[in-house]
Amino acid sequence: MGNEKLSENINNLEKKLISIRHSLHKHPELSNEEFETTKTLRKLLNEAEIRVLNLPLETGLVAEIKGDREGPIIAIRGDIDALPIFEETDLEYKSQVIGKMHACGHDFHASVILGAAYLLKQQESTLAGTVRIIFQPAEELGHGAEKVIESGGLSNVAAIFGLHSAPDLDVGSFGTKVGAMTAAVDRFEIEIEGIGTHASSPEKGIDPIIVAAHIITALQTIVSRNVSTFDQVLISVTHIEGGNTWNVIPTKAYLEGTVRTVNAKTREFVPNKMRQIVKGMADSFGATAELKWYSGPPATNNNEDWTAVALDVAQIQGYVIKKLPDTLIGEDFAVYQEKIPGAFVNIGTGVSYSLHHPKFNVDDDALLPAANYFAKLAQCALVILKEK
Secondary structure: OHHHHHHHHHHHHHHHHHHHHHHHHHOOOOOOOOHHHHHHHHHHHHHOOOEEOOOOOOOOEEEEEEOOOOOOEEEEEEEOOOEOOOOOOOOOOOOOOOOOEOOOOHHHHHHHHHHHHHHHHHOHHHOOOEEEEEEEOOOOOOOHHHHHHHHOOOOOOOEEEEEEEEOOOOOOEEEOOOEOOOEEEEEEEEEEEOEOEEOOOHHHOEOHHHHHHHHHHHHHHHHHHHOOOOOOEEEEEEEEEEOOOOOEEOOEEEEEEEEEEOOHHHHHHHHHHHHHHHHHHHHHHOOEEEEEEEEOOOOOOEOHHHHHHHHHHHHHOOOEEOOOOOOOOEOOHHHHHOOOOEEEEEEEOOOOOOOOOOOOOOOHHHHHHHHHHHHHHHHHHHHHHHHO
16 A cells, blocks of 8 residues: 555656646746746745745745755755747647747756655655755856855855756666866857948958958867867857948948857967957958957866766666767856866756757656656765765
């Protein structure tokens, strides 16, 4: 009878988590706009008698489950924001908000961490310390983690763990590794000013479009000639503007793009070299150009010891461990790892369209195992810290 009751409880929890994810998926909210998502999560936590901390966060929240009040504190984190993408799936629970979609799995992340919170609450009296439950806003903008830190949500936390859905891994698969799992993500703008003129008399002006073209080409020499071929560096110009008609050479041109790196020294070197190239190229044509740099999150930096723990728990929980390919996507979980050690992991959610694709989807079968995993990981981490 006991086994039947346990099985019933497990089935009920799985159905609840699926229902919650579907609801979150139907009602996506962009970064810093996650007001209704926050209200929903707060309500669900209150119903489970899980205490929500009173922190100065406009969106997102941090909850806490206390076992041994003298024990250590660890944190598990899920992000909650969506993307400005028109969903193209045929799901019954597809986005009901035109132009917004959970195309990066944050509805999955939030549901997993909520599920882990439910499981941890059931075992609260046996916990060797305290678990902070972080539902983080604005990951897609790269600055949500900073808001959580500024709010005090990470105070006295000794270790932190987070996850990402992996649409290239089958359900039941798992991956993580020591060091950088994701890249540092920075944005740049280049404003070029020449002298406008009639298109028939280019010699009477300075063409900023020509300057822009040479800058775009020259920037790629940083990757091919200024850093090691064994280093991971990407410089992409993804946006270009210049002129507004066919017979006028404009005065100005504009470039925008991204730089991805995994090495801190390379990350520091690249913008300095870019400024040198941008100025030098503009000077050679008699134009002026300015590089504006916007730092995003650094590369994730998985702690060796906690990564080993994360892998051990995954194996115990029955996950198939996969070797992860290198990637240059960004993840602001790295901001937490600048403050405290921890590990970021990938959970297989079924082979699907890629992250940020309008047909991206998650297999619901991945939900309950992932929630169980994070509950066990939190318990294990507290025991390890308590015994130190």
